[in-house]
Amino acid sequence: MKLKKTIREQYGLQVYDLFKAGRYEAFRTQNSVCCIVPVSSFEDEELYELYYMSQFLQEKGDPHVAAFLLTKDNGLYFEEKSVRYSICRSNLSQKRAASSPGRELARFHQKARAFPYSITKVNRIGQWKHLWEKRLDQLEGFWRGKVQAHPLDPFEKLFIESFPYYLGLAENAIQYLVDTELDDHPQPIDAATISHNRFSAGLWQGEHPMKMPTDWIFDHCSRDIAEHLRHEFHHRQAEMREEGFRFLEEYDRTTPLSSFSWRLLYSRLLFPLHYFECIEEYYLSNEAGKKEAETRLKKMLKDSNKYEEFLSAYSSMLSIRTRKINLPAISWL
Numbered sequence: 001m002k003l004k005k006t007i008r009e010q011y012g013l014q015v016y017d018l019f020k021a022g023r024y025e026a027f028r029t030q031n032s033v034c035c036i037v038p039v040s041s042f043e044d045e046e047l048y049e050l051y052y053m054s055q056f057l058q059e060k061g062d063p064h065v066a067a068f069l070l071t072k073d074n075g076l077y078f079e080e081k082s083v084r085y086s087i088c089r090s091n092l093s094q095k096r097a098a099s100s101p102g103r104e105l106a107r108f109h110q111k112a113r114a115f116p117y118s119i120t121k122v123n124r125i126g127q128w129k130h131l132w133e134k135r136l137d138q139l140e141g142f143w144r145g146k147v148q149a150h151p152l153d154p155f156e157k158l159f160i161e162s163f164p165y166y167l168g169l170a171e172n173a174i175q176y177l178v179d180t181e182l183d184d185h186p187q188p189i190d191a192a193t194i195s196h197n198r199f200s201a202g203l204w205q206g207e208h209p210m211k212m213p214t215d216w217i218f219d220h221c222s223r224d225i226a227e228h229l230r231h232e233f234h235h236r237q238a239e240m241r242e243e244g245f246r247f248l249e250e251y252d253r254t255t256p257l258s259s260f261s262w263r264l265l266y267s268r269l270l271f272p273l274h275y276f277e278c279i280e281e282y283y284l285s286n287e288a289g290k291k292e293a294e295t296r297l298k299k300m301l302k303d304s305n306k307y308e309e310f311l312s313a314y315s316s317m318l319s320i321r322t323r324k325i326n327l328p329a330i331s332w333l
Contacts, residue, residue, distance in 0.1 A: 021208040054213040066090040101201035102250025112194035124219040125192040173271035180263040187258040199224035200231035226268035
């Protein structure tokens, strides 16, 4: 197989058998598992920042962090059939002891907050407002075009009808974020840390649990907590109330969050990222992907009242359980 030959030439590694490790093709070396990760969507500067992050966390002793391997020429990737690939290696360690995802995420963020280098390309700290407004403006412009076109496609009709509601939700989230930054003050816990583009506990599970640097960005810890809760709501709604709040408590017990963190987290949950991604994916997908996006959108719209209930429950849970954080109320929830 040409891929095995290329890896031998580029890295000096002998690949005997390929197997699936989570989302990636992988192979074993003497004491490690190596994943072959497509990286064509990353700029070189982004990969170098992620490389330094992975080196730092592996040196900090996190047994499940996969670090980039350099080629013989000190490159971060190789090319095969016009696709770029990196190899990320994680030490073979015993299966993790049953640990709570909230505690494990808090410890990960704690270690990563000490990352000493300047990050620019994968940095998102303090940029939510700008990024959300840009995304909202783009989708609103696209929506206006669709309204004028009077489409017959069922998905597009759903998009036209539902967008004003999600526009309102997004505007509320942006205002909530602005108020948080005006009214509250960041604490040491609010310093940037290594976070994930979209975190869910499933990223760290499986037969070969690995923390992959290609999942990372540099941001506020509340991003990961919010995206985990959002994922749980959409995929495990029945368990969400109990397990979601337990996750929050475990995190907060390990690394107590500031009121600024709690409010940032709430603003991110208010922002309907799940809706934006569903619409965007529909227009970027093939037929099978379009069908899947349509099914997701229908379920999302059906569950919109439940999502409001979840947002309301999060707010009241905080004031009851912490006795110290009073989130400003959202009047329509």
